[in-house]
Every structure is written in structure tokens, then in C-alpha cells.
Amino acid sequence: EVIAKLEEVVMIWIKQIRHVLVESEQIRREADDIGPSGELEHWKTRMSSFNSLLDEIKSSRVKKILSILQAARSKTLKQWKELDGNITIAANEAKDNVRYLYTLDKFFGPLAKASPVTLMEHVPSLMNTVSMIYCTSRYYNTSEHMMSLLLKITNQLIKTCKTYLCEG
Numbered sequence: 001e002v003i004a005k006l007e008e009v010v011m012i013w014i015k016q017i018r019h020v021l022v023e024s025e026q027i028r029r030e031a032d033d034i035g036p037s038g039e040l041e042h043w044k045t046r047m048s049s050f051n052s053l054l055d056e057i058k059s060s061r062v063k064k065i066l067s068i069l070q071a072a073r074s075k076t077l078k079q080w081k082e083l084d085g086n087i088t089i090a091a092n093e094a095k096d097n098v099r100y101l102y103t104l105d106k107f108f109g110p111l112a113k114a115s116p117v118t119l120m121e122h123v124p125s126l127m128n129t130v131s132m133i134y135c136t137s138r139y140y141n142t143s144e145h146m147m148s149l150l151l152k153i154t155n156q157l158i159k160t161c162k163t164y165l166c167e168g
């Protein structure tokens with residue numbers, strides 16, 4: 001009876017975690033003119049969410065319940081272990097992406113505030129950094145991630161030039 005109750009609890013956790021994972025994979029809805037700092041903020045938020053989830057999963061309360069179910073040879077543990085692995089992968093991806101996107105952080109200020117002439121001085125090093133991210137990142141080197149990042153960089157360039165034209 002106790003094992004059945006614990007399995008019930010774990011199944012609720014599994015359902016909640018699956019929901020979080022599915023939600024994290026859905027297409028993001030963002031403003032059309034969001035700049036590259038928005039990409040960094042997205043991954044920082046995602047990293048924070050998954051790290052909190054990992055901390056909860058590693059809590060002593062959860063570990064006790066899982067060890068009781070392991071002793072009882074519960075079949076729910078197979079699903080749990082798979083989800084635990086998926087959460088770890090998602091947390092590692094977010095952490096890795098934040099680390100790489102922080103290398104672009106030094107460009108965000110000049111990208112937003114420079115004149116078009118000054119902007120052109122930053123573009124080659126910015127593109128070299130984007131290229132380095134694409135070549136060395138374990139998770140961020142997909143066409144979807146790169147397209148999203150390059151679109152946000154382009155948005156920022158356009159926004160900065162518009163501001164320059166309207167104020168100048």
C-alpha cells in the first residue's frame with residue numbers, strides 16, 4: 001500500500017517533469033525586433049529553471065522515495081531514470097549555451113549604441129565569435145540556434161541604424 005502511494009507520487013512528478021520538458025522544446029514566441037541579448041536571457045532563464053529542477057530531484061526527500069521504490073523493484077523507476085537523464089541533458093545544454101553566448105556579451109553594448117560606421121568595426125569580430133560558437137559548442141551548433149542568433153543580431157543592427165537615422 002505504501003509502495004503504491006509512493007509510485008503514485010513519482011508518477012505525478014514524472015507527468016510534471018514531462019510537461020516542463022515538452023514546454024521547453026516548444027517554439028518560442030518573441031518580439032520581431034528582439035536583439036541578441038534576448039537569446040542570452042532566454043538561455044539564462046532556461047538554465048535557472050532546469051538547475052532548480054535538478055536541485056529538487058537531488059533532494060533527500062526525493063532520494064529516500066526513490067531508494068524505497070528501488071528496494072521494492074518498482075517499474076516506475078525506469079521512466080524516472082529516463083526523465084532524470086533528459087533533465088540533466090537539458091540543464092547541461094542550457095549551461096553550455098549560456099557559457100558560449102556570454103562570449104558575445106561584450107558586443108551587445110556597442111551593437112545597441114554605436115553609429116553605423118562604428119558598428120562595422122565590430123561586425124568582423126562578432127562574426128568570428130559566432131563562428132567559434134558554431135564550431136566548438138556541443139549544443140548550440142544547430143542551424144535553428146544559429147538562425148535564431150543571427151536573426152537577433154540582424155534585428156539589433158537594423159534597430160541601431162534606424163535609431164541613428166531618426167536622431168541624426
